[in-house]
Every structure is written in C-alpha cells, then in structure tokens.
Amino acid sequence: MTTDVAMDQPGEGRLVNAPSDHPPIPRAKVGVVLANLGTPDNTDYWSMRRYLNEFLSDKRVVDYANWKWQPLLQLIILTKRPFSSGEAYKSIWNTEKDESPLLTITRAQTEKMTERLKALYGDDVEVDFCMRYGNPSTESVLTRMKEKGCERIVFFPLYPQYGSPTTATANDQAFRTLMKMKWQPYIRTVPAYYEHPAYTQALANSVQEAYDSLDGRPSKLVASYHGVPERYLLEGDPYHCQCQKTTRLLREKLGFSKEEVDTAFQSQFGPEKWVGPQTVNHVAELAKQGHKHIAVLSPAFSSDCVETLEEIQEEIHDSFMEAGGETFTYIPCLNDRDDHIEALTQVVNNELRGWLG
Template sequence: MTMFDAQETSSERPAVCPVHAQPDHPKVKPARVGVLVANLGTPDDTGYWSMRRYLNEFLSDKRVVDISNWIWQPLLQLVILTKRPFSSGAAYKSIWNEEDNESPLLTITKKQTAAIRAKMVAEYGDDVRVDFCMRYGNPSTKSKVQEMVDAGCTKILFFPLYPHYAGATSATANDQFFRALIAQKQQPIARIVEPYFEDTAYIDALAKSIEAAYAKADKKPDVLVCSYHGMPIRYLMEGDRYHCECQKTTRLLKERLGWADTEIRTTFQSVFGREEWLKPYTVEEVARMASEEGIKNIAICAPAFSADCIETLEEINEEIKESFEEAGGEHFTYIPCLNDDPAHINALSGIINRNLRGWLR
C-alpha cells in the first residue's frame, strides 16, 4: 500500500447494524460525503498496447469524435490505431515520470487530491472522503464511485477539473459518472460542480503564477499567449459555450494583471482531423507573431488545463516552442499549469466548500 492509499484508508469506519434494526439486518457504513475529482486520463505505460487501449477509449468517445461509427470505427481501428500508438507513445516517453513509472498528469492529480483531502479533513474531519478518477484509463470513474459507495458515501460531489465547459471534457466526464451511478443498487445523491472559468480565486491564482514567472524572466515577455485546447468550430455553432468561456478567462486575467489588450492573446491548440477548429491556432499564431510582427519574446500559459500533461509539456513546450523559434522567435517562456500550487488548491477547495453547502456542518 502506498502512502497515498494509506491516507484514504486510515480513517475508514466500521460497518454497523442500524439502530432498531433486526439482528440479521446487513451492516452498513456510517454515512459520509464523497468528493470525487476527475481529469482526462492517462495510459498505464508508453508501450504500444497500453497506448492503443487508451487511444481507443478516448477516440471512440462520441463526445470527442461525433462521426458515425460505420465511417469512423473502420478508420480508427484499421488505420489510426495501427500507427498513432507509436507516435503518441514516443511523445509520452519524452515527459514520462520514470521514478514513479506514470504520466505527469497522474503524478500531479495525486498531489492535488492529497492537498485537497488535507483541507477537507481539517474542515470536516472523517465526514468527507476525497479521491480522484480519470475519464479514460485508470483509475476509472466506475471503480472510484464503487469505492466511495462501499465506504459509506451516501452523497457524492463530482468535480471535473476543467475550468471551462466543453462537451469533450466536462460533459463526457459527467456522462461517465452518471453511467457509474446506473450500476448502483442504492444510488448516492449526486451533485456536479459547474465550470469555474470566472472564479475569482482561480483567476487570482493564474495571475500570481504569471507574475511570478515574469519576475523570474531574464527579459520581460512582450506578449502572453493564453493557449486553450481547441475544438471544431461546428461545436460552437451547435451551442457549446467553451469558446466564450475561454475568452472571458483571458479578459478577466488581463484585468486582474492590469495589462493592455496588446499584452495578452487567446489561441487554441491540439487540432485533429480536417475539420476547421477554433482559431487562431497556437502553433501557427506564435510563428506569425515572430515572422510578421517581429515579436521575439513571448510567454505562454494554458489556463484550460488544471494540471500539466502531454498537451502542455510536450505540445507547448516542444512543438509550439519549435514553431516560434523557427520563425525567428528568440525567447520562449512556458508558464506551468497551476498543478498543486497552494493558491490553486485554495481555489479548488473553496469551490468544493461552496458546493458542499447543505450537506455538511
């Protein structure tokens, strides 16, 4: 058992027969409230079959790719999944946490969960159980919901760690949570935490991380690029509010920093397929800034990601950086995600506390 596991199991309370129940009544655990935070997911390792399983689960999600199965699945199974596991595995290898043999996203999510748990225990004692799950890969949402029910959680607060709503992130995480509830004979009461893209503490935590990075920089960046994960423009036209929420985060961040419009920009990364996605594309925009505007010194952050992962550590800090430098850029500063920074943990814990109102003391 790891230290992380021990923190969760050390406070388990024994099951007892309910008061006034017959002697043969099944024993039940004392009622608790569960807080289940969720992130995107991670392969178990960088090998071909592990990557293939992970990518198959991810790319078979209709919230991610909403093409008809009779068109998409043959292409996915016979073409994409025969090649992409190799390239994706190589990308993961370049950032893999070799010491713990896990992806950085898993490492960081564990730290975030432990920090949030410490705050919840200080506030509510043993009445709250805090854990995490992944939408794709392990630990699965279904397994963690089952563990919470087994531990006596009669209420569960589900918290997708995405500041901005998107069908391919928040909604699919919620879908999986609801599927897990279907399997329960006695379903716990459930609440979903809404997106927190405009939360004051979240914006302040972002601003402080940027101020700290600028203070350490040898030369102050000319522009801060806020790079958000992309999605097809069609999704926006169909009602997905992700684009609007990203734009508002950038505006609130600019106002909190006291900057001019020229000092901060919004872009979108991780384009997939031939469909037109939200623009400007980060990889193209940073190159254009260097070649056409003569901007040689930029910083880039990723406000839509609660933890550093393949899209930030490999795509931004390698692919996008290379695009900028090849176009003439000279100074590229990547500002890490908020991860388990105390200001971020305080923001997340505050959001959790607000959503627990009425459930606890």
C-alpha cells in the same frame, strides 16, 4: 446525514432496529471526487492503443457516425498513432513513479484537497480522484466511494471552462456508473469555474511569478486552450466563449493591455474547421512580427500533461523559434500550487452547502 446507524466500531455499524444478521454498513459520509481526463498505463503500443481507443471512441470527443469513424480509427489511426503518442509520453514520463505526470499531479492535488477538507469537516468527508479514460476509472472510484459510506458525492471535473468533450463526458461516465447501482448516492456535479475570483487570482499569481523571475519582460502572453471544432461553438457549446472570458479576466487582473495578451487554441486534428487561431501557427506569426520573447500558459488545463509538457514545450516552442523567436517561456499549469488548491476548495465548499457544516 440520512442513514440512522448504531456504530459497532469506528466507521462501521448496523441499522438501528435492524435484525442481528443484517450486514454491517459504513457510517454515512460525503464524497468528493476530482475527475481528470486520463492517462495510459504505460507508453508501450498496447497500453497506448487501449487508451487511445477509449478516448477516440467517445462520442463526446469524435461525434462522427460509427460506420464512418470506427473503420478509420481501428484500421488506420490505431495502427499508427500509438507509436507516435507513445514517444510523446516517453519524453515526459515520470520514470521515478512509472506513471504520467497527469496522474502524479492529480494525486498530489487530491492529497492537498484531502488535507484541507479534513481540517474543515473531519471524517465526514472522503476525497478521491478518477480518470475519464484509463485508471483509476470513474466506475471503480465511485463504487469504492459508495462502499465507504458516501451517500452524497460531489463530482468535480477539473476543467475550468465547460466543454462537451471534457466536462460533459466526465459527467456522462459518472451517470453511467450510477445506472448500475442498486442504491445510488445523491450526486452534485460541479459547474465551470472559469470566472471564479480565486481561480483568476491563482492564474495571475502564476504569471506574475514567472515574469518576476525573467531577465526581460515578454512582449506577448499567449493563453493557449485546447481546441474544439468551430461547429461545437455554433451548436451551443460555451467552451470558446468561456475561454475568451478567462483570458480577459486574467488580463484585467494582471493589469495588462489588450495588445499584450492573446488567445489561441492548440491540438487540432481532423479535416473540419476548428476555432482559432491555432497556437502553433500563431506563435510563428508573432515571431515574424518581431516578437522575440513570448510567454505561453494553458488556462484550460488544471494539470500539466502531454498537451503542455510535450506539445507546447516542444512543437509550439519549436514553431516559434524556427520563425525567428529568441526566448520562449512556458508558464506551468496551476497543478498543486497552494493558491490553486485554495480555489478548488472554495469551489467544492460551495457545492457542499447543506450537506456538511
């Protein structure tokens, strides 16, 4: 580590040769911050409106000109959508902890990551998590990390595939926080890990375990990813291509044929053309083709959230069943599975090289 500190007490000290009135500083550490998408604080109208306003005002998410988008957002969308989104969140809300499942799961992932990294590096590492939208905010967590002595920080957006509306905006927010700091920590951002062998293995394990628990084998496995406008692909965003490769690597790891596994995209909104096929329509078409039992998983989500717990298990499920399907199996996200945490730990350890150990 870089700072030369004489320790007064555990975790705190003064700079060597500094005057006696120099303020105490924490012992230098390395921080690891897991960054997820975000969550409203509650399901009521104003909590949902604050969250949706922050999310839908992000230029990485909706990149239309403000003069065109903001009047529509503020006067129409945010007067109606907080009610429907609030109902969706109510249907999945963790009532015991009074928080969204995404927050519950991300905290659990962080706790397990802390255990693994502490076992490797002891007190030299500090682990925490933040949200791009909502709380705990990126700024509050990075500021707290710096105050704890983290002179170097690995910032880890929990998105296996790189996307400008996900990975890039998480990094943007971290950089905005650094712009406000007098003493910036050194920072490394974690690249996409969609082709990391341990991630692929964890996905394959989750699918195989789900299949082993079923009475009959699904005739189709659908890998459903969050959609993006087709324009993003044409402008150079690699997300669509990385999703396709994720599906291929998963299929090969499982030993499934090409006919057994499909790629589809969900959560489309707005008038422009999005990458496809749309999951909600694709599963209905599968049912009409005679597929009576399908399984769906979400490789782009590191944690179950409203898009998986509500959209897939309700809207997409209903679309399949109403079109003639009989059995719909949802395979949960990797969440805090041990093999998932092992994969994330391997990714982090690669970024810690030269900083720890």
